[in-house]
Amino acid sequence: MRRLLSPILCVLLLASVASAWAKVDDSAPEASLVEVYVKSYEDALPLIHLGLDICSGKAGEYYHILAFNHQIQQILDLGYEMRVLIEDVSQYNALTEGKGYQGYHYYDELRTEMQQLASDYPDIVSFHDLGTAWQDHQLMAWKISDKVTEEEGEPVIFFVGCHHAREPMSVEVPFYCLKWVVENYGTDRVCAEIIDNLEIWVMPMENPDGHIYDGYAQYGYQRLWRKNCRDNNDSGSFEPSIDGVDLNRNYTYMWGYDDYGSSPYMGDSTYRGPWAGSEPETQIVMNLVEEKDAYIVISYHSYGEYILMPWGYIYDLSRPTSLRTLLGTG
Numbered sequence: 001m002r003r004l005l006s007p008i009l010c011v012l013l014l015a016s017v018a019s020a021w022a023k024v025d026d027s028a029p030e031a032s033l034v035e036v037y038v039k040s041y042e043d044a045l046p047l048i049h050l051g052l053d054i055c056s057g058k059a060g061e062y063y064h065i066l067a068f069n070h071q072i073q074q075i076l077d078l079g080y081e082m083r084v085l086i087e088d089v090s091q092y093n094a095l096t097e098g099k100g101y102q103g104y105h106y107y108d109e110l111r112t113e114m115q116q117l118a119s120d121y122p123d124i125v126s127f128h129d130l131g132t133a134w135q136d137h138q139l140m141a142w143k144i145s146d147k148v149t150e151e152e153g154e155p156v157i158f159f160v161g162c163h164h165a166r167e168p169m170s171v172e173v174p175f176y177c178l179k180w181v182v183e184n185y186g187t188d189r190v191c192a193e194i195i196d197n198l199e200i201w202v203m204p205m206e207n208p209d210g211h212i213y214d215g216y217a218q219y220g221y222q223r224l225w226r227k228n229c230r231d232n233n234d235s236g237s238f239e240p241s242i243d244g245v246d247l248n249r250n251y252t253y254m255w256g257y258d259d260y261g262s263s264p265y266m267g268d269s270t271y272r273g274p275w276a277g278s279e280p281e282t283q284i285v286m287n288l289v290e291e292k293d294a295y296i297v298i299s300y301h302s303y304g305e306y307i308l309m310p311w312g313y314i315y316d317l318s319r320p321t322s323l324r325t326l327l328g329t330g
Contacts, residue, residue, distance in 0.1 A: 031224045033086040036063050036075055046078050048260045051268030053226055056304040066224060066269075089224055104168040105175065107137060107212050110205060114140055114175075121182050124148050124195055130203070131284040134229050137208035139284050144182060144200040152199065156292040160203045160285060161300040163248040165210030165225045169302040175204040201288060206281050207247055213238075228281055230273070232266040242266050245273040248299070251286065252276040257313045 033055070038044040040060050047063065048054070052071055057063035066089065067075065075082055086092045105113070118127035126148045129138040145154065159178065161170040178200065184191040194200070205211055209229035227244030231237075246269065249255075249262035255276035256262065262272035273279055277286060289297060 030088050031066050031068050031090065032072065032084050033089050034065050034067050034072060034075070035083050035085055036065055037061070037081045038063060045260065047075065047080060050074055050078075051259075051263030051265060051270045053269035056306075066226075105171055105204075106215055107205065107208050110171065110175070111138075111140060114142060114204075117179060117182060118142065121185075122148075124185060125182055130288060131280060133207070133209040133281050134231070134279075135209045135212075137212065139203060139206060139208065139281060141288070142178065142200075142202040144178060144195060144202065145198070146196045154197060154199045156199045156201065156294045158201045158203075158289060158292070158294045158297045159300070160206050160297065162205040162207050162211055163299060164246070164301065165207050165214040165227065166223070167302040168211070168215075170300040171204045171211070173300050174202050174298075178202045199292070201292065201294075203285070203288075206285060210244070226269050227271065228279060230279065232271075232274075244271065245279050246270045247279055247281050248301075249273070250277060250279050250282045254313045261313055 036047060038047065038057075038060065044063065050071065052075075053066040055064045055066055064085070065071075065075070072082070115127050118125045124144060124146060126143045128141045128143060130141055131139055133139065145152065159174040161172075161174045162168075164170070181191045181194055185195050186192075207228050210225055210227060213229055214223045214225040223240075225240070225244070227246050229238055230243060230245045232243045232245075233239075243266070246262065249270055249272040256264070256272060261270075263270045265271060277283055288294075
């Protein structure tokens with residue numbers, strides 16, 4: 001059965017790169033969660049330009065930033081007022097019940113459960129290995145459709161999680177939401193409508209290398225790693241102070257538009273990579289979206305509690321700021 005949807009999001013171009021191994025350094029630098037006070041967006045520009053890991057914030061009031069010691073000093077040197085919310089976030093997570101990775105999927109667990117669902121519901125779910133990250137871990141996906149082995153020409157919706165390694169919740173949301181839809185297909189009218197009329201692709205973990213590196217938490221703490229595991233300086237050894245690319249800033253559209261939304265410096269948390277679409281992980285996503293001509297792509301993140309629309313690379317107060325305004329319904 002086919003039903004037409006209006007396209008909301010068009011994505012991306014194609015690039016290629018070889019993958020390579022890098023020996024992982026087991027050290028984990030201490031990171032703090034700090035609250036930095038800002039008066040306006042303009043007042044925050046020098047802070048944003050540092051390429052910091054800004055987790056959340058409130059316009060004209062404050063930013064919550066995950067910062068290492070040298071970054072805290074940079075913030076203070078710029079003259080900002082700041083207070084430390086959590087001195088050592090990794091230790092805090094390890095000592096706090098329900099924090100860290102307890103209850104979340106590790107890579108191998110996710111793989112097993114994704115394969116099991118496809119085995120349990122072979123008529124509507126298929127499991128796919130779409131390609132490898134730098135350290136040869138697969139980017140795994142489900143295809144979900146009422147005739148999963150056929151190409152029906154139905155509108156394609158793509159769900160992706162875990163661009164950023166330290167956001168385990170962004171793995172769980174697409175995984176469990178679509179698992180629930182599959183398991184209730186035969187009894188719930190809405191689930192039947194979704195699966196009968198759409199071709200759905202679900203990639204819960206786009207950044208398996210980074211997730212595994214951060215997932216050292218299984219031994220008691222999180223590294224609070226954000227990026228992937230690219231060996232930026234080709235040293236053959238993974239060095240947290242210099243390596244890794246922020247996958248969410250590596251896509252080709254408006255790549256490197258400015259140095260506020262992303263950073264050109266390898267050691268920064270928001271480093272955008274050596275060139276547009278340089279990373280195997282983003283290439284795999286772009287290839288899938290282009291091949292399937294996806295109508296909608298929904299990317300899950302955690303902490304900020306935001307709904308972000310396309311074209312957010314432009315700071316323009318006149319542009320639509322809500323879905324209602326964007327769609328002309330408010």
